[in-house]
Amino acid sequence: MATPPALRIGPFTVDPAVVLAPMAGITNVAFRTLCREYGSATSLYVCEMITTRALVERDPATMHMITFGPDESPRSLQLYGVDPLTMGKAVQMIVDEDLADHIDMNFGCPVPKVTRKGGGAALPYKRKLFADIVGTAVRTAAPAGIPVTVKFRIGIDDDHQTFIDAGRIAEAEGAMAVALHARTAAQRYSGAADWTAIARLKEAVQTIPVLGNGDIFSAQDALDMVEKTGCDGVVVGRGCLGRPWLFRELHAAFTGQPIPEGPNLGVVADVLRRHAALLVDHLGQDKGVRDLRKHMAWYLRGFPVGSELRQRFAMVRTLDEVAALTEELDHDAPYPPGAEGPRGRQGSPAKVVLPEGWLDDPEDAAVPAGAEMWHSGG
Template identity: 50%
Template sequence: MSAPVQLGALTLGTPVMLAPMAGVTNPPFRQLCREAGESGLKAAGYTWQECPGTFAPAGLWVCEMVTTRALVERNVETMNMIKPDPGDPVRSIQLYGVEPKTTAEAVRILVAENRADHIDLNFGCPAPKVTRKGGGSALPWKTDLFEDLTQAAVRASEEASRDRDFVVPVTAKVRIGVDDGHTTFLDAARIAEDSGIVGLTLHARTTAQHYSGHAHWDRIGELTAATSLPVLGNGDVFEVEDAKAIMEQTGCRGVAVGRGCQGRPWLFHDLAAFYHGSEHRASPRLSEVAAIIVRHAELSIDHFNGDEHRALRELRKHMAWYLRGFSVGGSARNALALVSTLDELRERLAELGDQPYPEAAEGPRGRAGSPKQPHLPDGWLDSRELSEAQRAKIALAEVNVSGG
């Protein structure tokens, strides 16, 4: 049985995090993942009790990335995004920002208004629209800005938590660096720890790699050896065997899973069962997957306030992921990708019949793409500190659209 992971006042009973993914990890999908994780606990015969602070028995289910400016401006879509999975004991939100004051205010809102029990800071996003403004995985290169921002976030949480029973913990997600010649993860870990950050997730790729190639798990081992903070390893965790291997090879305390769970929330059943000593695996039949898809649709309709058309439109991206490996013809797949009502979805799924879970459904999934030249502000790599011109522009780098 794996030991719990302590992140400040937060205890992870199962050392697993659902990594935030734009347009994917909304409340309906997070609920499916959480319920799958809890079913894995039950399969392992694991029972849990309340702990001081907050306790996440089956894992941590993190909201898709929310931008600090959009939150501070109370953007309607952003406020809908931070709605919690109602059954989640730990409301976890990931923030993206580049300006310390705005980040601090966003943290204050989440904590003082009792909207979150855990906050993760995003320094791992490699998207050009983010890095070209100095944000995401580009930001830790500027050590002074990284320090100012992490300190501001932690201080804001501590101050806003005075009326709560515990200090809302702040963690951070980072990448190895901009590219192989400009690594940042070790400096970021040192600064984060000094700032009061209580845990780190390392996606073991550079910005230049994007999601291509293989994750460099050896760098997770370097980070684990260099910091006293709990480290979660991220990158190429697609199966229980990957989670086991990454922890054995690197000494990290747990894993963060992104692309590996796309269309496969039951992966968290398998991980929870494994971490608590059971070999039970979900392996759902096609009819069971169809039932999960319908439940996903029903939860989405509720999340989007009864807007069935929007809910089904949002579900379409998940359809190919759910059906991966099953013998489902192209015409059936195309029809499912165009459904617009719950009744139509049920009808199309009923036409598929039933099949056992296929071996082809296992393994890597999600788009890997190819390496990309990092998009950065002019002169960004000339120094590890902000120039006066860069500091003057940094507030302009804030974006008011959430979701990555």
């Protein structure tokens, strides 16, 4: 089965053509480090979403979120913005202070608090405003050689699809690649991703790479997406929750090697302890171990772990507790078939909340009132 060649994104070679999607509260430096340790150091691992206003205002939490590992290259940062002026200031700050090597732009967030202000997945409907924001970022980043890529969804809903226009506009404004999460904002994370939309975007965008995102829960899913859509690479989000070793499997699949079997529970216990240590380094023991709690069910999914022990994992407070609890696991338990498949938030489709009159004029370039977000991470 054919696999995509290495990607070129500005000065960077992304090989294999695999990208860790930015995920709020997940893709901090600790989790990115784990994924890089399993995958290729030359794939792309994107920091969780940073808002332009929070960056420009130097929000302390945001400044800590853009921590990168000493060997992390390229340092990939995702920006959310709705105002070309603030976007320009944020990108100039990144350039002047050498905060990142690559900028990805978020136009895919379906969260109601974002779309009701015209941001995220709602924004590409306003074609002129979308072009202004992307163009400003590209022009500001260009003197420093920082490539800009753009991620978006199919559209607001089935009646308001924007992805073809968004891809062509991003291409015209100088983006180095585009990525399509093949769902509408109305779908959120429910149902099946429509991979045919990725194929359509690939046909419409001729001069830059097109990446596919949505429903990649195994290495075989990634190979299938490439074969069915012709996309130039894949973006992996929820499929790697509690499974950073998925990047080892993707590396094997994309380099023509046999896909390794999943780890037994003893190896998963080692990964848990490693993840805990990395989080404590980044956030301190109290916050770091509390942050690990949300990962526990993902790591232990499908394994023979009793409900009482699972509950104790979910309430863990210290590194010593993590170590002690992992010793209670059956380290010889093999990787279960039940660990595969969809994971993470799915929810139900819902009507997208938009600003009043948002759909009246797609050429209106006015910045939506109050859409700038103070806090990063989604």
